Each structure stands twice: as C-alpha cells, then as structure tokens.
Amino acid sequence: MRLQAGFQRFEMVPRTVWYLPCAEKLRIHSYIEVLKLIAVNMVMAQRNPKPRDVEYDAFINMHHRCFNPKHKQYKDYGERGIWVCAEWVDNFDQFLTDVGRKPDPSLTLDRIDNSKGYEPGNVRWASRQTQSRNIRSNRWITAFGETKLLCEWAEEYGITSQLIRNRATMGWPIEDAIARPIQKSSRWKHYNIDGYNMTCHGHANRLGLSSPGLSYRMAKHGMSMEEAIADAQRAKK
Structure with a gap:
C-alpha cells in the first residue's frame, strides 16, 4: 500500500517530539506515529472498501505537509511550525464535521490565517484565486489613495505582480x-532619440548595446526606449 510503504521508508529518520498547540495539548512523539495511524486506517478501509473521498485525500495531504520531512512542501508547513490540531490527528470524521464537504471540485483546502495551523475556524475550501491572495509573498500596497493587495493592483491594470x-x-x-x-517593441518601429530616428536595432548598433536586451527591457519591465538605453548603459559600466 502506498502510504504504508512510505511509512516504512521514513522509519530511519531520527525521532522528534511534536507538541500540537490546541485545547487538548496532544503529544505526538514523532510524525511517524501520525503516519502510522493514517496507514492503519487505510488498511481498514481496504478491508471495507467504499468510494474514496476527495476530502480524505485533502486530509491525508494536510498531515504529510505538516509531519513528513520528505514531503516537498514540508519546509513551508511543518518546518515553519504549522501543525494539525489534536482534534483532527487521525480523526477524519471530526475534520469533516468541522470543515464540511467540498462544495465544488475546483476548491482546495486553505488556511485563512497563514500564521496559524490547521484547526477549526482557520480552514476553508477556497478557489485558487482566493488562495493566491492569501499567500505570504503577497503584500498590501497603498497607491492613488487606496490600499489593495499586490495581486489586486496587477489584475486591475492588466499586468503581473512580478x-x-x-x-x-x-x-x-x-x-x-x-x-x-x-x-x-516592434522590429520596424522608429524611435527619435538624440536626433537619431532609428529602430531598436539601429539604436543598439549605434550605442554598442544589445538589441534583444533593449527589447527585453521594454517588454519585460515596461521601460521606454530612453529608459531601456540608460539602463543598458548603466549595466555595461
């Protein structure tokens, strides 16, 4: 079984002590014990087959992100101190009672407050767009007398956050x-700079600069031709 095999691979990892900050202060001696509990439940599920729940998949992945150092997202969850509350460790029924069924297949599990763990009141089913507004790298920006998220400014002006x-x-x-x-930038567009009316390629040759470099600065960073030339000359020094 997939999870059971994964559990066997993880047994060589040194044991650690996990304290889950919640009402019951449940103490888990290692993430291995958490995975073992889940693996046992999956064995029982195989003996009593029933349709697989997408909510259960989310429940399993939630545990892996928080307790499994081998998981690709562990550094953003378990390593940061993001935990699963005691009520939900090895208790899918309670998780489902608190969070509910996924109302739409496109939604995924999301924490409302990214500084807190998976616990009642801090977990919801959310769209990718909602989650993109709720990431740590997003930030509030004040401009034009308004304060909005970076991604909201980008959407409003039709450009990227990056x-x-x-x-x-x-x-x-x-x-x-x-x-x-x-x-x-257009290959044939002419720019009148310093009395020279030339294409991007012509200005690049005249000034000993890279034509693709100037085009990249205009397309990627939204610079004017004058700004692209000035920036390229600074970089060349």
Missing part, C-alpha cells in the same frame, strides 16, 4: 510601477 515587484526593486515610484503600461 512586473510590479521588478519595477519597485528598480526604484520606480510605486504608482508608476503599477500604472505604467507595458512598452511593446
């Missing part, structure tokens, strides 16, 4: 970083 971050890192005023439209 572009706003890049511009802000480069020292752009925050309102320019948000509202400046992306400059689309």
Whole structure:
C-alpha cells in the first residue's frame, strides 16, 4: 500500500517530539506515529472498501505537509511550525464535521490565517484565486489613495505582480510601477532619440548595446526606449 510503504521508508529518520498547540495539548512523539495511524486506517478501509473521498485525500495531504520531512512542501508547513490540531490527528470524521464537504471540485483546502495551523475556524475550501491572495509573498500596497493587495493592483491594470515587484526593486515610484503600461517593441518601429530616428536595432548598433536586451527591457519591465538605453548603459559600466 502506498502510504504504508512510505511509512516504512521514513522509519530511519531520527525521532522528534511534536507538541500540537490546541485545547487538548496532544503529544505526538514523532510524525511517524501520525503516519502510522493514517496507514492503519487505510488498511481498514481496504478491508471495507467504499468510494474514496476527495476530502480524505485533502486530509491525508494536510498531515504529510505538516509531519513528513520528505514531503516537498514540508519546509513551508511543518518546518515553519504549522501543525494539525489534536482534534483532527487521525480523526477524519471530526475534520469533516468541522470543515464540511467540498462544495465544488475546483476548491482546495486553505488556511485563512497563514500564521496559524490547521484547526477549526482557520480552514476553508477556497478557489485558487482566493488562495493566491492569501499567500505570504503577497503584500498590501497603498497607491492613488487606496490600499489593495499586490495581486489586486496587477489584475486591475492588466499586468503581473512580478512586473510590479521588478519595477519597485528598480526604484520606480510605486504608482508608476503599477500604472505604467507595458512598452511593446516592434522590429520596424522608429524611435527619435538624440536626433537619431532609428529602430531598436539601429539604436543598439549605434550605442554598442544589445538589441534583444533593449527589447527585453521594454517588454519585460515596461521601460521606454530612453529608459531601456540608460539602463543598458548603466549595466555595461
């Protein structure tokens, strides 16, 4: 069985003590014990077959993220001190009672407060869009007299959150970083700079710069041709 085999591989990991901060202060001597309890339940489920619940899959994955150092997301959960409350450890029925069935197949398990663990009142079924607004890397930004999430500013102005971050890192005023439209470079478009009316390629040759580099700066960072040239010249020094 998949989980049971996984449990056997994990037995060589040194034992640790887990304290789950909850009302009952349940003490789990190691994440291995948690996986073992889940594995036993899966053995019983095989003896009494029934349709597999998508909610149960989410329940299992929740435990792995918090207790299994081999899991790819453990560093963002268990390593950060994110835990599963005592009421839900090896108790799928209680988890289901508190969280409820998934109302839509596209929804996934989400923690409302990312600084807290999986516990009643802090877990919900949420869409990918809702979860993208609830990640640690997101941030509140005040501009134009309003305060919104970075992703909300990006959606409103039709650009990416990463572009706003890049511009802000480069020292752009925050309102320019948000509202400046992306400059689309054209192979044949002419730019009048310093009295020279040339294409991007022509200006690059004249100044000893990379034409793709100038185009990239305009397309990726929303720079004007003048800004792209100035930035390329600074980088060349």
